Amino acid sequence: MDAHVPQRARLARMKLSPLKRFLLAALAWLPACFALWWWVSGLTVKLPVWLAGQALTLLWPDLVASVSQGFDTGGMPTMDVLTRIAVSEVGPNGQVATGYLEPSVHPLLYGYSLPLFFGLCLATPQEEERRWGQMALGCLAIWLAQAFGIAADALKLLALGSGPEAAAAIQAAGLNVNLIALCYQFGYLILPTVVPAALWLALNRPFIEALTGRPFGEPGGGSAGRNAAS
Template sequence: MTEPTDHTDKPGKNPVKEMFLLAALYLPLGFFLWFFAASLLMFPTARLADLLLTGFFGDIFERVVQLGFQLEVQTAVILEREVDGRMAAVNLYVNPMIYAWGMALLFGLIMATPLSVKRRLFQMTIGFVVVTLVTTWGVFWETLTDLAFRSSPEAGAAAAGLGLDMNLIALCYQLGYLMLPAVVPIATWILMNRAFIENDILQRPL
């Protein structure tokens, strides 16, 4: 007598859990590489910030100097009081890494996504460009915020002469600090992997 066959389907692998498990495993490596190569990764941001600040507000900003991964923004704003017996200009210091952690996040997500080597490298290049733009936005508006609100009275007076509304400076800074670094990398990954998300994730039960 033939034994009845069990037609119950065995549950398959969950693509969502599998992908995010891989992403979690790749994230520590991503953050290690991100911090290890920080000076190199921040070089495009330093050059873009220098171009924007000196290009739009050349009367105030003289240059942006990269010190490791940090940036020193040198200004033409002279303090009325002397420092160490001589006149001194206002220098602002910005850490661009606080806006660039999306590079490590994208690395983890892209490495966890089933892609060819060529497509994976292409997506990492696109992700690097996008996060660099986000980082440049953050550096640009943090510099203006520091000039307007966090530095000397002389710097605040110089910021008032930029022709920008102070509320706009504060709003753009908050946008670049709170929202863009978190939202843009995820949105970039979703747009680059829309077919994978629709076919392999959304169409399958969790």
């Protein structure tokens, strides 16, 4: 008998759960957000690069002269750090050339949490005013975390990947190599993944409670605990 039921009627009876609707919406929004983020990457890194540059030049003026945004040979944005560390090299003609170290950091490695957070916000059913407020707050938090990551990466390059002159300058500036490595790992491995997820969870407690059927943060058996308390 069911074979004679019109296809439209059968589809109307198929109701997706809120969790499935959210997952489908996220799968639709995330690729679009990542594509847009990649396309305008030169703009999205401007503030993090500026913040990282301010931190590096103000905290270690004897080590870092200036910071600017550039682009690599593939057209991807970079943070170029002009240091006060002089190095000498012998050229092919035997003459010695002296210059200053200028390492480059790729800020996009620390910025993928931005399209991830935007995709989650767009997939979450909520009022548009609240959605845009969350996205603005997410930009601020994620850009601060991104600035921390690229600043730590720049110091790591100087301390561990730029030769003995740079390592000596890092030591003279009073910086601890182990602390730099720890900050680099934290900014590279932890912040880009934890910040967007934690921020989305904190800002969407009612939606999460509706999905799980219990208060957010409750380990389990929320209804049983409430019944016992009543």
